Amino acid sequence: MRIMMFIFILTGFAGLLSCGSGYDAGVRDALSGLDRMMDDREIIEQRKEKEIERLCELIDKAGGIYGKYLAMDSLFDAYRLYNIDSTMYYAYKKEDLALASRDSSLIIDACLDIIRMNAISGLYVEALDELSDVDTVGLSEKLLYQYAETSVSLYGSMSEIYASHPKGEYYDRKLEESRRMLISLCDTSDINRLYQEVSLALKSSESIAPYIGRLSSRLEKDSSLTVHDKAILSYLLSLSYEKVGNRDKALYSMIRSAEYDLSTPVREHKSLYELSAMLYERGDIERAYRYLSRSVDDLFMTKARVQMQSLERLLPVIASAYNAKKESDSNKLKHSLSAIVVVSFLLIVAILFVYKAKKRAEILKIEAQNVNMQLNESNLRLNRLNRSLVESDKIKEMYIGQYINMCSSYIDRIDKYRNNLLNIARTKAPKDVVDALKSSEFISAELSDFYYSFDKSFLHLYPDFVEKFNALIKEEYRFDIKPGKPLNTELRVFALIRLGITDSNRIAEFLRRSVSTVYNYRVRMRNAAIADRDDFERQVQNIGKNE
Secondary structure: OHHHHHHHHHHHHHHHHHOOOOOOHHHHHHHHHHHHHHHOHHHHHHHHHHHHHHHHHHHHHOOHHHHHHHHHHHHHHHHOOOOHHHHHHHHHHHHHHHHHHOOHHHHHHHHHHHHHHHHHHOOHHHHHHHHHOOOOOOOOHHHHHHHHHHHHHHHHHHHHHOOOOOOHHHHHHHHHHHHHHHHHHOOOOOHHHHHHHHHHHHHOOOOOHHHHHHHHHHHHHOOOOOHHHHHHHHHHHHHHHHHHOOHHHHHHHHHHHHHHHHHOOOOOOOHHHHHHHHHHHOOOHHHHHHHHHHHHHHHHHHOOHHHHHHHHHHHHHHHHHHHHHHHHHHHHHHHHHHHHHHHHHHHHHHHHHHHHHHHHHHHHHHHHHHHHHOOOHHHHHHHHHHHHHHHHHHHHHHHHHHHHHHHHHHHHHHHHHHHHHHHHHHHOOHHHHHHHHHOOHHHHHHHHHHHHHHHHHHHHHOOOHHHHHHHOEOHHHOOOOOOOOOOOHHHHHHHHHHOOOOOHHHHHHHHOOOHHHHHHHHHHHHHOEOOOHHHHHHHHHOOOOOO
């Protein structure tokens, strides 16, 4: 027992080499959600493309110049911040229709859209010239509002481009004037008013604390917000928390903003690459590099010049740190292999110990059988009980033998793996050794064999486990596992619970799944229970007892 305990302690200590993130539960869950959103990129973009196709069909169905103009305006909004080339195309198509209609309001509307797209594309001279040509006298309140929005977009881009240039102060002033103009045109419920007020407060010495409550309240209670609105509000909330020194809440809000951006989706965004900088500061290099790479991919598709300049400053720093981390991980892997060798040796010792114990158990069993043969007929009930114990001993012998075979086979495979690595080191380049060490094929195969053996042994011990488990849950949640087939991950969770392992962390380590995944499986099955959900896992632990 002491030897086995020492092995478990040593294995746990080795596992600590790769543990620890420093995030609280809320941030970890949010990052997991964002990672899933990253993985679902193709699905989300296909959904976006289908929506765009639907809007394209509406153009052909629209009647008259004004109807086609409105249809193209919807398509313009769908492409904006997603594909700038297509957005520009429809902006100019809108301008052609506006000129054909000779409607001055449509002409100005199309012109302002072109100015905003020129600003995003980096055509600042053209955008400034076109904006100065717009006569604001006599404009309707709606067009004046749009003019102010366009000015904020243009001067915001100019302010970022000239941040370290003498002209920067001039564009900062123009940006502030445009924001104040836009605020004056917004009513108190307009979300744009809150955007601009917070942006002004972030740039000034004004206290940002009062705006944090307003931003949080709007996010929680305003059901009219679009996903893009939520992305902007979360981004501003993150900057506000950062300004007051609450780095944890700033990180959480930036994660949510990035998640909203990716779900829309938009490709011209700030949240994801600013999040990568925040993660870099916390030492989460691999995730920071992955997020920054996604930002680079998106911006190359959109050709948004302002964001590209920001990425050009950040990318070399994170890329360098990422490469350094990879080298460090390689060194850790070498140490882990050394630990495996030590653990293997200790397993051999444990096997010898178990073998001796088995021999002692066999001797005791023979002695017990001899005593039982001498008992008279009046002890018949006791004899039946003893036969049951003998049968139990046989089952134990079978599993001990199987365990010995597994350990022996595992040692052989470790030795073959070592010889393979030695052969690669002798005959090939160091890069081939590193590639072999990086490969997860060996571990994956071992895990597959291990889980197969676990399923086989468990079902041999409890052959009707799946049937009894299905009887505890509603019909639509039941599992159809054919005889001779392995268990799925969800059933393995409850197989471990049946064996007395109830801690989600231990189950997650055993099954190589995240703790949140194990937790979700357990909650899902409790909710599917026919009887009391709180008593469900106790009922699972009683499967096969008293039979």
